[in-house]
Amino acid sequence: MGVRSQLAKLLTREKKFTGWFKQVILLLVMSMWLLLLPLPAWAVPPPVERPVLTLELLQERLHTPTNFEGNLTVDLREMVIDLRPNNAEFRDAFYQLLRKELQRAGSRPLGLDLSNSLIQGDLIGSDLGLRTPSYGQALAPIFTLTEQEQLERDRLPRTHVEPRILITLPPTEMTVFRGALRLVQTRFNGQVQFNNTFFLQAVEAQGAIFTQQSAWNETRFSRLVNFSGASFRQDVRFQGSIFFAKADFNQASFSESAYFQDSTFADTTNFKQASFKQAANFNYVQWQGKTDFSLVRFAEQALFAKATFQQFVLFIETAFEQAVTFREAQFNQSVNLQGAWILNQADFSDARFATTANVNVSALNFNSDKAKILGNTGKIGKILTVPTLQGNENVIRNLVQNFRQLQQIPDANQLKYMSQRLRQGKLQLCLLDANNTEVSPTAWLLQAWDWLALSLLLLLSRCGTSVWLVLGVGMVAIAYFGLVFWLVDRFRRLHPQRIIPTTYETVCMIASFSILSLLGLTAIFRTAEQPWLTLGCLVLFIFPIPATLLIRLYQLGRYHDLMDVSYFTEDGTLRQLRLLIGRLPVIPRFPLFRERYPPILWNQRWNWLNYYDFSLNNLLRLGFNDIRLRDEHLPGIITTLAWYQWSLGLLYITLLLWTLSRTIPGVNLLIYLK
Numbered sequence: 001m002g003v004r005s006q007l008a009k010l011l012t013r014e015k016k017f018t019g020w021f022k023q024v025i026l027l028l029v030m031s032m033w034l035l036l037l038p039l040p041a042w043a044v045p046p047p048v049e050r051p052v053l054t055l056e057l058l059q060e061r062l063h064t065p066t067n068f069e070g071n072l073t074v075d076l077r078e079m080v081i082d083l084r085p086n087n088a089e090f091r092d093a094f095y096q097l098l099r100k101e102l103q104r105a106g107s108r109p110l111g112l113d114l115s116n117s118l119i120q121g122d123l124i125g126s127d128l129g130l131r132t133p134s135y136g137q138a139l140a141p142i143f144t145l146t147e148q149e150q151l152e153r154d155r156l157p158r159t160h161v162e163p164r165i166l167i168t169l170p171p172t173e174m175t176v177f178r179g180a181l182r183l184v185q186t187r188f189n190g191q192v193q194f195n196n197t198f199f200l201q202a203v204e205a206q207g208a209i210f211t212q213q214s215a216w217n218e219t220r221f222s223r224l225v226n227f228s229g230a231s232f233r234q235d236v237r238f239q240g241s242i243f244f245a246k247a248d249f250n251q252a253s254f255s256e257s258a259y260f261q262d263s264t265f266a267d268t269t270n271f272k273q274a275s276f277k278q279a280a281n282f283n284y285v286q287w288q289g290k291t292d293f294s295l296v297r298f299a300e301q302a303l304f305a306k307a308t309f310q311q312f313v314l315f316i317e318t319a320f321e322q323a324v325t326f327r328e329a330q331f332n333q334s335v336n337l338q339g340a341w342i343l344n345q346a347d348f349s350d351a352r353f354a355t356t357a358n359v360n361v362s363a364l365n366f367n368s369d370k371a372k373i374l375g376n377t378g379k380i381g382k383i384l385t386v387p388t389l390q391g392n393e394n395v396i397r398n399l400v401q402n403f404r405q406l407q408q409i410p411d412a413n414q415l416k417y418m419s420q421r422l423r424q425g426k427l428q429l430c431l432l433d434a435n436n437t438e439v440s441p442t443a444w445l446l447q448a449w450d451w452l453a454l455s456l457l458l459l460l461s462r463c464g465t466s467v468w469l470v471l472g473v474g475m476v477a478i479a480y481f482g483l484v485f486w487l488v489d490r491f492r493r494l495h496p497q498r499i500i501p502t503t504y505e506t507v508c509m510i511a512s513f514s515i516l517s518l519l520g521l522t523a524i525f526r527t528a529e530q531p532w533l534t535l536g537c538l539v540l541f542i543f544p545i546p547a548t549l550l551i552r553l554y555q556l557g558r559y560h561d562l563m564d565v566s567y568f569t570e571d572g573t574l575r576q577l578r579l580l581i582g583r584l585p586v587i588p589r590f591p592l593f594r595e596r597y598p599p600i601l602w603n604q605r606w607n608w609l610n611y612y613d614f615s616l617n618n619l620l621r622l623g624f625n626d627i628r629l630r631d632e633h634l635p636g637i638i639t640t641l642a643w644y645q646w647s648l649g650l651l652y653i654t655l656l657l658w659t660l661s662r663t664i665p666g667v668n669l670l671i672y673l674k
Contacts, residue, residue, distance in 0.1 A: 050078050050080045050116075050117065050118060051078075051079055051080070052079070052080045052082065053076060053079045053080065053081045053082075053094075054090075055093055055094075055097075057079075058076075058093075058094065058097060058098075059097065061074055061075055061076060062074055062098070062101045065110060066113075068111070068113065068180075068182075071108070071109075071111050071179065071180050071201070072108050072109075072110050072111065072179070073110070073111040073112065073113045073179070073180065073182070074098070074101065074102075074110060074111065074112050074113065075113050076112070076113060076114050076117060077113055077114070077115045077116050077117060078115070078116045078117060079117045079118070080117070080118045080120065081094070081114070081117055081118070081120065082120045083119065083120060083121035083123060083190065084120050084121035085121070087121070091121065095127050095128065098112070098128050099127065099128050099129075102128055102129065102177070102179060103129070103130045103178075109178035109179040109200070109201070110178070111179030111180035111181065111182070111201060112128070112179060112180075112182070113182040114181075114186045115182050115183065115184035115185055115186060116184065116185045116186065117186050118186075118187050118189065119186065119187065119188045119189060119192075120189050120190065121189070121190040122190040122191040122192070122193070122212075123188060123190065123192050123193070124193050125177075125181075125193060125194040125197065126175045126193060126194055126195055126196060126197050127175075128175075128177065129175035129176050129177040129178070129198075130176045130177075130178065131173050131174075131175060132151070132173065132174060132175075132176050150198075150200055150222045150244075151176070151198060151200075153244065173196075174196045174197065174198055174218075175197045175198065176197075176198045176200065177197055177198065177199045177200065177201075178200050178201070179200075179201055180201035180202050180204070180223075181199065181201070181202075181203045181204070181205075182204045182205075183203075183205035183208045184204055184205065184206050184207060184208070185206070185207045185208065186205070186208045186209070187208075187209040187211070188208070188209065188210050188211060188212065188214070189211050189212070190211075190212050191213050191214065191215070192210055192212070192213075192214040192215070193214075193215045194215065194216050194219055195215050195216065195217045195218060196217065196218045196219065197216075197219045197220070198219070198220040198222070199219070199220065199221050199222060199223065199225075200222050200223070201222070201223050202223040202224040202226070203221060203224070203225045203226070204224075204226045205226060205227050205230050206226055206227070206229055206230070207229040207230060207231075208227070208230045208231070209230070209231045209233070210230070210231065210232045210233060210236065211233050212233075212234050213234045213235045213236070213237075214234070214235075214236045214237070215236075215237045216236075216237060216238045216241055217238065217239045217241065218239070218240045218241060219238070219241045219242075220242045220244065221241070221242070221244060221245065221247070222244050222245065223244075223245050224245050224246050224247075224248075225245070225246070225247045225248065226248045227247075227248060227249045227252050228248045228249070228250050228251055228252065229250075229251045229252065230252045230253070231252070231253045231255070232252065232254045232255060232256070232258065233255045233256070234255070234256050235256045235258075235259070236254060236256075236257075236258050236259070238258075238259065238260045238263050239259050239260070239261055239262055239263065240261075240262045240263060241264075242263065242264045243263070243264065243265045243266060243267065243269070244267065245266070245267050246267045246268045246270075246289075247265055247267070247268075247269045247270070248270045249269075249270065249271045250270045250271065250272040250274060250292075251272070251273045251274060252271070252275075254274070254276045254277060255277050255278070256277070257278045257279045257280075257281070258276060258278070258279075258280045258281065259281045260280075260281060260282050260285055261281050261282065261283040261284050261285065261303075262283075262284045262285070263282075263285050263286070264285070264286040264288070265285065265286065265289060265291070266286075266289065267288070267289040268289040268290050268291075268292075269287060269289060269290070269291045269292065270292045271291075271292060271293045271296055272293070272294045272295055272296070273294070273296065274293075274296045274297075275297045275299075276296070276298045276299060276300065276302070277300070278299070278300050279301045279302075279303070280300070280301070280302050280303065281303045282302070282303060282304045282307055283303050283305045283306055283307065284305075284306050284307060285304070285307045285308075286307070286308050286310075287307065287308065287309045287310060287311070287313065288310045289310070290311045290312050290313075290314075291309060291311065291313040291314065292313075293313070293314060293315050293318050294314045294315065294316040294317060294318060295316070295317050295318065296315070296318045296319070297318075297319045297321070298318070298319065298321060298322065298324065299321050299322070300322050301322050301323050301324070301325070302320060302322075302323075302324040302325070303324075303325050304324070304325060304326045304329055305325050305326070305327045305328060306327070306328045306329060307326070307329045307330070308330040308332075309329065309330065309331050309332060309333065309335070310332050310333070311332070311333050312333045312334055312336065313335050313336070314336045315337045315340050316336055316337075316338050316339055316340065317338070317339040317340060317341075318337075318340045318341070319341040319343070320340065320341060320342050320343060320344065320346065321341075321343050321344065322343075322344045323344045323346075324344075324345070324347070325347045326346070326347060326348050326351050327347055327348075327349050327350055327351065328349075328350045328351060329348075329351045329352070330351070330352045331351065331352070331353045331354065331357045333354070333356075333357055334356075334357050334358050334360060335358070335360065336359075336360045337359055337360060337361050337364055338360050338361075338362045338363055338364070339362070339363045340361075340364055340365065341365040341366075342364065342365070342366045342371050342373065343371055344372075345371060345372045345373075345374065346372070346373045346374070347374045347375075348373070348374060348375040348376075348380055348383075349374055349376060350376060351375070351376075353383050357383065358384070358385045359383050359384050359385065360385060360386070360387070361384050361386060361392075361399065362386045362387055362388075362391075362392055362395070363391060363392065363395065364395045364399075366395065366398050366399070366402075367398060368398045368399070368401040368402040368405065371402075372406070373399065373402055373403075374406070375408075375411070377408045377410060377411060378408075378411065379411075380403075380408070380411050381403060381408070381410060381411025381412065381413070381414030381415055382411075382414055384399060384415060384418075385418060386418070388422060389419060389423055390426075393419075396415055396416075396418070396419045399412075399415050400412045400415050400416060403415070409662075409664075410663075413462075413464075413465030413466075413662060413663060414465065416463065416464075416465060416662075417458070417463050417465045420454060420457075420463040421458065423454065424451065424454050424455060424458060427447060427450055427451040428451060430447055431444070431447055431448055431451060456537065457655075459530065459533055459534045460473055460534060460537060460538070460655065461473075461655055461658075461659050462527070462528070462529070464655075464659045464661075464662045464663075465659070465662060465663065466527045466528075466659070466663075467656075467660060468523050468526070468527045469523065469524060469528055469534070470652075470655060470656050470659050471520075471523060471656075472519075472521070472522070472523025472524040472527065473524065473534070473538055473652075474520075474619060474620060474652055474656070475516055475517075475519055475523065476516075476517055476520035476521065476524070476538060476542075477538065477541075477542050477615075477619055477648070477652070478516065478612065478615045478616055478619055478620070479512075479513050479516035479517045479520065479612075479615075480513075480517070480542050480543075480546075481542070481546070481615040481618070481619070482513065482516075482611045482612040482614070482615040482616075483509065483513045483611075484546050484550065484641065485568070485611045485614055485615060485641070485642075486509050486608060486611040487550070488550070488553065488567070488638055489566055489567050489568060489611065490505065490602070492558055492563065493557065493558060497563075499563065499564065505605075505607065505608050508608050509608045509611075512608070512612070516612075521535070524538075541648060542648070545644055546641060546644065549637050549640055549641055549644075550641075552637060553635065553637045556637075558635060560633045560635070561633045562630075562632070562633040565599050565630075566599040566600045566601075566602055566630075567629055567630055567634060567638055568599065568600050568610060568611075568614060568628070568629060568630070569587060569594075569597035569598060569599050569600065569627070569628055569629070569630050570597060570598070570600050570610070570625045570626065570627045570628075571596060571597055571625065571627075572596065572597070572598050573596060574626075575624070575625060576624070577623075577624055578622070578623055578624070578625075578626060579622055580617055580621050580622065580623060581621050583617060583621065583626065583628070584628070584646070585614075585617075585628055585629055585639075585642040585645075585646045586628055586629045586631060586634075586639060586642065586643075587628045587629070587630065588631065589631045589632075593631075594630075594631075597628065597630070599630065610625070610627055613625055613627050614627040614628075615645065618642065618645040618646045618648075618649045619648065619649040619652055619653075620649065620653065620656075621649065621653055629642050
C-alpha cells in the first residue's frame with residue numbers, strides 16, 4: 001500500500017506540473033498574438049502636430065534667437081513653413097525678414113535652424129545670405145577678420161585658372177551665409193537651391209529629406225558639412241563646389257542622379273554606406289583628403305574620370321552593379337577594393353599611379369565571364385595587388401583570365417608572378433617556422449626544394465613572365481663562356497714555347513665580351529625585380545665550377561700532341577644558320593668525322609667569333625656553324641667545361657621555351673584558354 005500511495009502522489013504532482021506548464025505556454029502564445037494584432041484607433045499615438053509658421057511667430061523667433069552650442073540661432077524647428085506660390089505674401093515676407101536678420105553686422109553671426117520642420121514649396125536659400133563680389137573688389141565691412149580670411153581662400157585671380165575651369169567658377173557675385181545652417185531631419189517638399197553660396201559656418205543636414213531637386217552648384221563650405229542619412233529623392237547637384245572641411249555623406253540615399261563633377265574635397269570625405277540608385281558623376285573631382293566609399297552601392301554608372309585622389313581612397317565591399325570609370329584619374333596613394341563587387345566593367349585606362357600607389361583587390365568579387373577590368377597594357381597588372389595568397393586564389397585566377405581574354409598577356413603574367421611571389425613567401429615562412437614540428441624531414445626537404453626551384457624561376461625569369469630577363473641572363477652566360485673557351489684555346493702557355501693570342505684578337509675579345517655583358521646586364525637591371533639577387537644567382541651557376549677548372553688546368557699545364565692546333569673544329573660542309581637541338585659538344589671517334597670537322601683557323605682575324613658561336617651552340621642550340629671539340633689529344637678539363645655549359649644549356653633552353661610559351665599571345669591562348 002505504501003508503494004501505491006507514493007506512485008499516486010507522484011502522478012498527481014506530474015499532472016499538476018503538466019497543467020501549469022500548459023497554462024504558461026498558452027499565456028505566452030496569447031501574448032504574442034495580441035502583440036501582432038493592429039492597435040485600435042484609440043491606442044495609436046497621434047501624429048506630431050507641427051505648428052504653422054506665421055509672420056507673428058517668425059518675428060518673435062527672430063527677436064529671441066536661441067543659443068545653440070555657443071552660436072546664436074533663429075529657432076524654426078518642428079514647424080510647417082509654407083513657401084508655395086499660393087502663399088506669396090508670407091513667402092516674400094519670410095525671405096525679407098530672415099535676410100535682414102541674417103545679414104546684420106556683428107561679431108556673432110546669426111544661424112538658422114530648420115530641424116524637423118516641413119518646408120512646403122521651393123526654398124531659395126541663396127536669397128537669405130549677403131551678396132558680395134567674388135573677385136577683384138573689396139569685401140563688405142560687415143565681415144570679421146576671420147570671415148574675410150575664409151572668403152579670401154576662394155578669391156583667386158581668374159588669370160591663374162585653366163580655361164576649362166573658368167566654366168565652373170562662380171559669377172562675379174556670390175551669397176555669403178555667415179551663420180550655421182541646421183537642416184536635421186528637415187523635409188523639403190519643393191526644390192532647394194543654394195547655388196553660388198559661401199557657408200562660413202557648419203551645414204548640418206543629417207537625415208534631411210529632399211523630395212525634389214536640390215542644387216548646391218558653385219557652393220563653398222568653409223566648415224563641416226554633414227548630410228549623413230540624408231535622402232535625395234530627385235537630382236542633386238554639387239558641380240564646382242568646394243568643401244574646405246570634412247564632408248559627411250555616409251548612409252545618404254541618392255534616388256536620382258548625383259552630380260559632383262569639378263568639385264573639390266579639401267579634407268576627409270565620407271560616403272560610407274551611401275546608396276546611388278542612378279548615375280553618380282564625380283568626374284574632375286579633386287579629393288585632397290582621405291576618401292571613404294566603403295559599403296556603397298552604385299546601381300548605375302559611377303564616373304570618376306580625370307579625378308585626382310591625393311590620399312587613400314577606400315572602396316571596401318562597395319558594389320559596382322554597372323560600369324565604373326577611372327579613366328585618366330590620378331592616384332597618389334593606394335586604392336582599397338577589398339571585398340568590392342565588380343559586376344559590369346571597371347575602366348582604369350590611362351589612369352596614373354604614383355610610385356607607391358597600388359590597388360588592393362583582396363577578396364574582390366569579380367567574374368571574368370561577366371565583367372571586365374580595363375587598363376593600359378603592361379601597366380594595370382603592376383598596380384593590382386593582394387596582401388596574401390590564401391583566400392585570393394580565385395581572385396587572381398579571374399583577373400588572369402580577364403587579361404588573357406583581352407590579349408593583355410603582360411598584365412596576366414604580372415599577376416601570375418605576384419601570386420608566385422606570395423607562394424614563395426609562404427614556403428619560406430613554413431621552412432623557418434621553428435614551431436612546425438609536425439613536418440617530417442622528408443617533407444621539409446621537399447618544401448625546401450620547392451622553395452629553391454621557385455626562387456630560381458622568380459629570379460631568372462620572373463616565373464616565366466619576362467622574355468627579356470631570360471635573354472639578358474643568356475647573353476651574360478654566352479659572353480662569359482665564350483671568353484672562357486677563347487682563353488682555354490688561345491692562351492695555352494708561356495714556355496717553353498709561347499702559345500698566346502695576338503694583340504688584335506685580345507682587344508676584339510675583351511671589347512666584345514664587355515659589350516655583350518653590358519647589354520645582358522642592362523636587360524637584367526631593367527626587368528628583374530631584384531637585379532642584384534638575379535645576378536648573384538647567375539654567378540653561382542656560371543662562375544665557381546668553370547673558375548675552379550681553369551685554375552686546375554693552368555696549374556697542371558698542357559704537354560700533349562697537337563699543341564699548335566685549335567681544340568675546336570667546325571663542320572666544313574655547310575656554313576649557315578643552324579638549329580642544333582640534338583648536337584653534342586664533342587665530335588664522335590670516327591676517322592671520317594675528322595675530315596668533315598677540320599680545326600678552326602687561328603690565323604683569321606675573325607677567329608674570335610668562333611668561340612661565341614660555340615658558346616651559343618651549347619647554351620641556345622643555335623649557331624652559324626656547327627662547332628665542336630675535337631676527339632683526340634683533348635684535356636679532360638676542357639671536355640668537362642664544354643659538357644658543363646651544354647648541361648646548363650638544357651636547363652636554359654627549357655626555361656626560354658617555357659617563358660616564350662607564356663608570353664606569346666597566340667601560344668598563350670592555346671595553353672590557358674582551354
